[in-house]
Amino acid sequence: MSGSGSTPVNSDKFISIEGIARHFAAPGGGQTTVFRDIWFAIPKGEFVCMIGHSGCGKTTVLNILSGLDLPDEGVAVVDGRAIEGPSLDRAVIFQSHALLPWRTVLGNVAYAVSSKWRDWSRAKIEEHAKKFIEKVGLKGSEGKKPAQLSGGMKQRVGIARALSIEPKILLMDEPFSALDALTRGTLQDEVRRICLETGQTVFMITHDVDEAIYLADKIILMTNGPEAMVAEIVENPLPKDRDRNQIHKHPSFYAIRNHLIDFLVTRSKTFKNEIPPDYDRRKPPIVRPQAQPLPVPPPEANGRKVA
Amino acid sequence: MRASLNLRAGLVSLLILLVFGLAWHIAVSGTGPQQTLDPEYARLLGQTAVQGKSAMPGPVDVLAKIWSHAKDPFYDKGPNDKGIGIQLAYSIGRVLIGYSLAIMVALPLGFLIGMSPLMSKALDPFIQLMKPVSPLAWMPLALYTIKDSSISAVFVIFICSLWPMLINTAFGVASVRKEWVNVARTLEVGTFRRAFTVILPAAAPTIVTGMRISIGIAWLVIVAAEMLVGGTGIGYFVWNEWNNLSITNVITSILVIGLVGMLLDQALARVGRAVSFPE
Ligand SMILES: Nc1ncnc2c1ncn2[C@@H]1O[C@H](COP(=O)(O)OP(=O)(O)OP(=O)(O)O)[C@@H](O)[C@H]1O
Ligand SMILES: [Mg+2]
Numbered sequence: 001m002s003g004s005g006s007t008p009v010n011s012d013k014f015i016s017i018e019g020i021a022r023h024f025a026a027p028g029g030g031q032t033t034v035f036r037d038i039w040f041a042i043p044k045g046e047f048v049c050m051i052g053h054s055g056c057g058k059t060t061v062l063n064i065l066s067g068l069d070l071p072d073e074g075v076a077v078v079d080g081r082a083i084e085g086p087s088l089d090r091a092v093i094f095q096s097h098a099l100l101p102w103r104t105v106l107g108n109v110a111y112a113v114s115s116k117w118r119d120w121s122r123a124k125i126e127e128h129a130k131k132f133i134e135k136v137g138l139k140g141s142e143g144k145k146p147a148q149l150s151g152g153m154k155q156r157v158g159i160a161r162a163l164s165i166e167p168k169i170l171l172m173d174e175p176f177s178a179l180d181a182l183t184r185g186t187l188q189d190e191v192r193r194i195c196l197e198t199g200q201t202v203f204m205i206t207h208d209v210d211e212a213i214y215l216a217d218k219i220i221l222m223t224n225g226p227e228a229m230v231a232e233i234v235e236n237p238l239p240k241d242r243d244r245n246q247i248h249k250h251p252s253f254y255a256i257r258n259h260l261i262d263f264l265v266t267r268s269k270t271f272k273n274e275i276p277p278d279y280d281r282r283k284p285p286i287v288r289p290q291a292q293p294l295p296v297p298p299p300e301a302n303g304r305k306v307a
Numbered sequence: 308m309r310a311s312l313n314l315r316a317g318l319v320s321l322l323i324l325l326v327f328g329l330a331w332h333i334a335v336s337g338t339g340p341q342q343t344l345d346p347e348y349a350r351l352l353g354q355t356a357v358q359g360k361s362a363m364p365g366p367v368d369v370l371a372k373i374w375s376h377a378k379d380p381f382y383d384k385g386p387n388d389k390g391i392g393i394q395l396a397y398s399i400g401r402v403l404i405g406y407s408l409a410i411m412v413a414l415p416l417g418f419l420i421g422m423s424p425l426m427s428k429a430l431d432p433f434i435q436l437m438k439p440v441s442p443l444a445w446m447p448l449a450l451y452t453i454k455d456s457s458i459s460a461v462f463v464i465f466i467c468s469l470w471p472m473l474i475n476t477a478f479g480v481a482s483v484r485k486e487w488v489n490v491a492r493t494l495e496v497g498t499f500r501r502a503f504t505v506i507l508p509a510a511a512p513t514i515v516t517g518m519r520i521s522i523g524i525a526w527l528v529i530v531a532a533e534m535l536v537g538g539t540g541i542g543y544f545v546w547n548e549w550n551n552l553s554i555t556n557v558i559t560s561i562l563v564i565g566l567v568g569m570l571l572d573q574a575l576a577r578v579g580r581a582v583s584f585p586e
Contacts, residue, residue: 066493067492067493068489068492068493085492086492086493086494086495087493087495088493088494088495090493091493092489092493094486094489094490096486098486098487098489098490100487100490100505100508100509101584101585101586102508102509102582102584111494111504112494115491115494115495115496116494145584145585146586147584147585147586165494
């Protein structure tokens, strides 16, 4: 993480989105442009969150990164190669967990493992799958069907399935948004721990500002759609080894939090009308909200979900 | 609570059966001779006119007949006198052959239609046109081209079993949840493996529902088909016994046909439960 905003060297472009556009047929004929000419890059080992209002095209970006969807213009490059379709190098954690309901917990994870290592024996596949089931805290539930699990447990299985194929990149589409606050917190801790351990490169969509601050190294801000654009890329000023119960004491916590909320509340709408003169679509500005000289913490310190 | 409901329902069923049997018994018992007739003429008219006894057999006659069939279901005394078990075996055999052939065509074709919007649209008019045709309407064509009555009956079973399975398979395959397919795609699972590991299990409940409808229709149709082509089978047996004026045997057959149909349906219901999954 150089974070200086200078021209990134090639290793900083492990994932590189280069001028992508996506159009869909509009209901009344013609077409709507969800976004066009989007550029950003993600260095190896970074945890990047994308924030924006509903309908701005976040899922569309993630689908392009996963290879499930293709851009109409531009390319998405991973590790120097343009994405042409889905790959086992990029695992997706779906918002709706997307477990196969006729398979058990073990069966779901083993399905992914056996897809990656096709010549492995059954015993080896199951051993590997069990390791990851244990990692997300589901030891003992291997034989259960998804219908017998709580929402948080299902999402855990989804996480275990994605991690089990040891992907180079983890893509997450609002993975915790359907969970209650307590479960969400626990899962955030676990995902953070696992990703730090393995130096995982992560692209994650979220609606939750606090989740982004807790997890992300960088936060990409999308303006409202249609024709959404990347307004800026926010660098997280908090240290990498942050503790969820202590981060609000960090002097820069409210700086970044207010910056993000301010963007979601007002600037996401107005940005397009007041584009800064030096704005370059190819290099969205990188900002690093810092503590003001005399920080005055606002009283309502525990607001959570925005948008 | 549940057990007691089942128990009460069972008792009511038994009661209905007894009332029905009793009413049947009373309805067909004789009222004594009503008039004297020339014996030759009386023989032509049968027992109804002579003794006031109904030609309709009573429940006791039918039970006795069922017992006699049950004792020796597989005797074979020439083309016109075979045990009911043999006749049933012929019918079940034809149904299973025609039905299995229909599965072998309907499943792959249904997959194709379900997975390809082009084929779905292209084949739709043919399916819409052929589906409402009574399977028996195919019989003359089958007899003419195949020239074998037994195989023609199998063909008719094939045709009537085909449509529900084909339509349900296509529908089940087309409506597999997109996210499940996407899971397989992100895991780089090839088309062939995807069809067996995601689409087939996901569509299986719908497919088996189609198979259950098909076996029901096939069992309805086989009786009519065998009445037409003759020779062997439970349909032929019913018709033959009607010609022999053995109403007891006709009623026995009706019960047996119902029983076999029920067993076939239950077997498919069991398969359906095995492949279903809670979401
Ligand atoms: N297959 C499609 N056909 C037509 N329009 C689509 C399709 N997929 C997405 N869109 C449109 O593209 C826009 C962006 O959709 P997308 O799902 O990427 O939004 P999002 O930012 O993920 O929203 P949310 O936060 O609600 O998940 C929406 O206006 C949506 O209506
Ligand atoms: Mg979305």
